[in-house]
Amino acid sequence: MDAIGTARVPDHPTVQAALSLARRAPSVHNTQPWRWVFDGHRLHLHRDTSRQLFSADPQGRQLTISCGAILDHTRTAFEAAGWNTEVIRLPDTAPDHLAIVDFAPATEVSDTVRARAAAIEQRYTDRLPMLPPRGWDRVEPGLRAAAGARGAQLEILGDSARLRLAAASARSAALREYDPQYLNELHWWAGNNSPADGVPISALVSAAEAAQVGVGRAFPTAPPSLRRGELTDASRLLVLGSATDNPLDWLRAGEALSAVLLDCTVAGMATCPLTHITEVPVSRRAIANLLPEPAIPQVVIRVGTAPTAAAQPPTPRRTVTDFLELHRGG
Template identity: 35%
Template structure:
């Protein structure tokens, strides 16, 4: 008779430490974890949901999905295989996933992957002028698809034009909404554990009305408001617009982000176009032909190696998000 080895507490701590470096909407970090002898459970934290711009919890679950992806990859490089049950209890919608951990050999690329997980962040400054080849964009989409999400690169000129127009429209609508402005202000300069430090926001052309414009993306890092011709555009989508689809999309986003990091690319979510009901509906009909629901638009480009490293956003200590059973 054989028994499964108990996962050391130090390993659970390390997995969660890496997982919580994942990006999240407004750097809200809306997750909680509970570790057992052989399991690690992921919960949504509704107290960190953005009630005005994310009333359905779409971005909240996308955020948790990126952390779920990072947790699985982190477990693998630390020598633990994970079998994941998503939404295992219909009576507990906040329980998003349960990872059943068992010993397994780490991948040959463990060191490279771990380094990429630790340095992952978004450069909020403009990308370089080098265009991203369509094949590189398609590769990122395939990475997301491999993780159960659905993604496609928008390379058709007319699709890009429509997407860019809708991004600008969503930006204007959110900037004109006092409740949306108040919500984003709540998550600025909150201290050393969450939210967005002003120093992490791009200066110069991103100034709006004398203040740094934070509506280029609602995720933990900001982008320039104008899309360049050299930027790649990808959309995460699904035939369903429900919590299961949102969690899958988050896992796919985490996978794309990690692949972009290892490949010298920068990735920035453009979430406003999905957050605003008007532009989300228009994107569905005008870009996706009413065949699927858009869940997140992402732009990708080459990061400059000549600039200093970007300012990173803070993270909450593991002791605040991990409960040991």
């Protein structure tokens, strides 16, 4: 139901349509660790700990960041459909209840909101080497503002930090190289062709291409891409951080991640979120030491230009009925 009318809350088909779009949100290993409940008036976001990576993410930090990403995607989808949203974060003591979304009809939908909603289906995680981002000086202030509006801090690493960040990434991989639980978890979620979740082979890169990037997670390798050739990565390296390190910070970092990725997509840029470097404390401290301003790193983001048009098919997503509970009685 279009909100620009007499309705006070969205109906069930509108909720389903908005979440069908928002489910394209990024999540760690494409686990999609969220559960939604619509009680007829408000939308409730819960963590789904059955989809948690207990080896890579024992605290559920990346799980909560992932839920923050779909929260912002969901607000964008509703705003494009004519609904203003207000969020109550961590509304009670239940650890899995992350947010409540309230609705009010909008009087108009801006072109900016429409563009961000369209970017949801255009965005993808590009793990291949990139060219420098075009128009960066024009886009950077808006990215900082979008992150700040969502309670996170966005810092841009200088070119001199790339080798040190690559060293931190390699250190994280070395610490996990002989961890059977981590490796089993990684191979369960990546390199398979599940129709609903995980990272498919089509989204992975060859060993040579991964080496050209230098800062990516050590995923299972795939055949070489036909669209890149020999290219050393020249992406910008961004860090989303926070002043403290608790579930509210993680949720807000996920919301900021969503906003930065969508705004980069609108600007025609390719993106790749990286969380593996922040999984290991020693590597996380190394990133913090690279930042121009004090912050606790939550997510690193590569931003650049894809040399050719993307040929990667969409990564799989669960159906809305898999993660949405509708209360018909309202």
